[in-house]
Amino acid sequence: MHIVIMGCGRVGAALAQTLEQQGHTVAVVDQDPTAFRRLGSGFGGRRVTGVGFDQDTLREAGIEEAGAFAAVSSGDNSNIIAARVAREMFGIENVAARIYDPRRAEVYQRLGIPTVATVRWTADQMLRRLLPSGAEPLWSDPSGGVQLAEVHTSPAWIGHKISRLQDETGVRVAFLTRLGEAVIPSSQTVLQEGDLVHVMMRTDEITKVEAAFAEGPEEGGH
Numbered sequence: 447m448h449i450v451i452m453g454c455g456r457v458g459a460a461l462a463q464t465l466e467q468q469g470h471t472v473a474v475v476d477q478d479p480t481a482f483r484r485l486g487s488g489f490g491g492r493r494v495t496g497v498g499f500d501q502d503t504l505r506e507a508g509i510e511e512a513g514a515f516a517a518v519s520s521g522d523n524s525n526i527i528a529a530r531v532a533r534e535m536f537g538i539e540n541v542a543a544r545i546y547d548p549r550r551a552e553v554y555q556r557l558g559i560p561t562v563a564t565v566r567w568t569a570d571q572m573l574r575r576l577l578p579s580g581a582e583p584l585w586s587d588p589s590g591g592v593q594l595a596e597v598h599t600s601p602a603w604i605g606h607k608i609s610r611l612q613d614e615t616g617v618r619v620a621f622l623t624r625l626g627e628a629v630i631p632s633s634q635t636v637l638q639e640g641d642l643v644h645v646m647m648r649t650d651e652i653t654k655v656e657a658a659f660a661e662g663p664e665e666g667g668h
Contacts, residue, residue: 602662
C-alpha cells in the first residue's frame with residue numbers, strides 16, 4: 447500500500463520508517479525541508495516539501511494512489527484540514543489525525559476522522575487506524591482461554607444490528623468505542639461507521655472470528 451504522512455516530526459518519521467519496513471511505500475510531507483533529516487539516509491520514500499493540505503502537494507506525494515493518510519504535524523487545525531481533504535477530496539478510506547487538544551477530538555470524530563488524542567500517544571495507535579486488520583488483544587483470562595480484543599470490522603457490517611454480528615460470528619460484543627466514548631450495546635444497537643468493536647471470544651477461535659468480521663454478513667441473513 448502507498449501511504450502519505452503529513453508531518454516529519456519525531457512521530458511522523460518513526461511512522462514512516464515503520465511503514466517502510468513493513469513493505470509499504472511512503473511519502474512524507476513537511477513545510478520544513480530540514481525536517482526530513484529525521485528520516486535518515488536509509489529511507490527510500492518520497493520527501494515532499496509543502497503544506498500538507500494543499501491538493502497539489504498531496505498529488506505530488508501520490509495521494510491519488512494512496513490507501514491511507516496520516517496527519518501528524520504539530521498543529522491540530524492543519525491536521526484536521528489535511529485529513530478532511532484526504533477523505534473528502536481524494537476518497538482515502540483509512541485516514542487518521544493526531545490531535546493535541548482532547549476536547550476537540552469528539553468534534554473531529556463526528557466528521558468521520560479517527561483521531562489519536564491521548565497523552566500516551568504511540569505510533570502503534572496510528573498504525574492500527576491506517577492498517578486496520580485482524581484482532582488487537584486487550585486482555586486475557588489467567589488460563590489464556592478467553593480474551594477481549596478489538597477486532598477490525600468490515601464496512602459491510604455497518605447498518606446491521608450487533609445481535610446479527612454476534613449470531614454469525616459466535617462472539618459476545620463487550621462494548622463499542624463510538625466517537626471516543628465506550629458504549630455497551632444492546633441487541634438492537636446498530637453498528638455505525640467509525641465504531642471500534644471490542645469482543646470477548648475463545649482464544650482458539652481468533653482466526654475464525656477475524657475472518658467472519660472481515661467478510662461481512664452472510665448473504666440472505668437477517
